[in-house]
Amino acid sequence: MSDLARYRAKRRFADTPEPEGGKARGDELVFVVQKHAARRLHYDLRLQVGDALKSWAVPQGPCLDPKVRRFAKMTEDHPLDYATFEGRIPAGNYGAGEMIVWDRGTWVSLEAPEAAIAKGELKFRLSGEKLSGGWMLKRLPDDPTNWILIKERDPSARPLDEYDVVKEAPRSPLSGRTVEELRAEAKPAAAPKKPAVRKLKPAAIEGALETPFPKSFKPQLATPADAVPADKGWVHEIKFDGYRTLAFVEDGAVRLITRNGLDWTKRYAPIAKALEALPCKGAVLDGEIVVQDARGVAHSKRR
Numbered sequence: 001m002s003d004l005a006r007y008r009a010k011r012r013f014a015d016t017p018e019p020e021g022g023k024a025r026g027d028e029l030v031f032v033v034q035k036h037a038a039r040r041l042h043y044d045l046r047l048q049v050g051d052a053l054k055s056w057a058v059p060q061g062p063c064l065d066p067k068v069r070r071f072a073k074m075t076e077d078h079p080l081d082y083a084t085f086e087g088r089i090p091a092g093n094y095g096a097g098e099m100i101v102w103d104r105g106t107w108v109s110l111e112a113p114e115a116a117i118a119k120g121e122l123k124f125r126l127s128g129e130k131l132s133g134g135w136m137l138k139r140l141p142d143d144p145t146n147w148i149l150i151k152e153r154d155p156s157a158r159p160l161d162e163y164d165v166v167k168e169a170p171r172s173p174l175s176g177r178t179v180e181e182l183r184a185e186a187k188p189a190a191a192p193k194k195p196a197v198r199k200l201k202p203a204a205i206e207g208a209l210e211t212p213f214p215k216s217f218k219p220q221l222a223t224p225a226d227a228v229p230a231d232k233g234w235v236h237e238i239k240f241d242g243y244r245t246l247a248f249v250e251d252g253a254v255r256l257i258t259r260n261g262l263d264w265t266k267r268y269a270p271i272a273k274a275l276e277a278l279p280c281k282g283a284v285l286d287g288e289i290v291v292q293d294a295r296g297v298a299h300s301k302r303r
Contacts, residue, residue, distance in 0.1 A: 003077030004052055010076065010094040017087045021079025031107040031126060032083040033062065035170075037179045038097035043166070045072065045149065047124070049113045052077040058149055061102075061166035062131055064158040066151045072137060074145040086175055088182065098182040100172040103130040123152075129173045130165055132156045213250050219259050219286050240298045242290030247275055249283045 004021055013020050029048040036044055036057075043061040046053035056072035063070055083104065089096045105128030109116060116122040120139030126132055134152030151157050158165075170178045202208050228234075244259040245268070254272040256265045265272050268289060275285070290298035 004079060006076040007078055012093060016089050016093045018085060018089065019079055019081040021081060028106045029108065030080070030083050031105060031128065032101055033103040033128075033131065034085070034099050035061075035102040035172075035179050036095065036097060036099045037183060038089075038095050041179075043102060044075075046078055046083065047107055047113070048080060048083075049117070051080065053080060053082055054113070054117065056137065056147060056149070062149060062151070063160055064131075064151050064156065064163060064165050065160040066153045066157050068151070068160055070149045072147040072149045074147055084174065086172060086177075086182070098179050100177055100179050100182060101174040102166075102170075102172060103128045104173060105129060105131070130169050213282050214248075214284060216257070216261065217246050217248075217284050217286075219244055219246055221259075240288040240290045242288040242298060245287060245289050247271075247283075247285040247287070249275055249278055249280060249285070251281060252276055 008020065011018060031045070031047045032053070034044045034046070036042055040059065043058045045056045045058055045062070048054075055075045055078050057075055058070050058072045060070050084101065086100050088098050105126060107124050107126050110123045110125075113122065113124075117137075122137040123134070124136075125134050133154040133156030136150045136152060137147050138150065140146040140148065172178070203210070222239075243264075245264065246257045246259070248255040248257065254265065254275045255263060256268050256272055258264055271289065288298075292298050
């Protein structure tokens with residue numbers, strides 16, 4: 001499996017904005033350092049070698065002090081167009097978190113990069129917007145993926161107690177953003193507050209009387225008439241072809257009783273279950289249980 005195949009195998013490109021790869025580069029070799037707020041904050045140093053970016057994760061980031069050794073974990077190669085990637089890798093994906101381009105530029109190796117990496121000691125020079133001059137990556141003997149990143153002594157070196165480049169220069173030269181600002185942009189907007197619900201006191205309702213919860217109830221039934229009432233205050237509703245049913249809701253328990261007094265709670269168990277969630281201590285609901293066909297016509301049963 002090639003190194004770019006490893007990169008692609010770790011990612012679902014339908015879910016992540018990261019590039020799948022394939023964009024070519026010019027004659028100069030590019031480098032990039034990306035600040036990555038994944039499960040643990042770290043800096044990814046990537047050097048173009050051939051048609052890919054050799055990559056090392058540097059937990060503490062680069063340091064301009066030659067006395068300071070920074071641990072660097074070699075990871076899978078990345079495609080060349082990853083050098084300009086900034087964005088948010090969604091949760092559930094490999095490397096989930098925010099990433100910015102922290103530094104970028106060109107680089108040269110003092111010998112063939114492939115041979116130097118195979119040997120375990122890569123000396124190179126950077127020409128970036130934050131990092132410049134001589135550097136070295138040296139492999140540790142315990143694990144082939146464990147390296148250290150060292151700044152060489154030259155005019156671009158600075159003591160750590162005088163200048164910490166990762167703290168003093170946190171912004172992306174590409175977008176001007178920090179990782180923290182990118183993370184804040186990704187946060188969803190606060191949900192609008194729900195309007196306050198005014199609670200009614202039953203005793204304050206005109207004509208209300210305190211009585212025990214009813215064990216039975218007579219539903220309202222239509223009365224035959226020769227003509228539609230002419231006076232105001234009347235409304236009409238469609239006559240459904242279903243089963244007239246009363247729902248008795250008491251302290252979270254529900255009973256479904258037909259107009260003839262039959263207990264059909266078990267027969268209509270899904271309806272009873274739904275009514276249990278009503279935000280009330282007690283209620284009697286009068287309704288019609290129907291099934292609608294494909295045309296929206298109601299029936300008492302499926303046909």
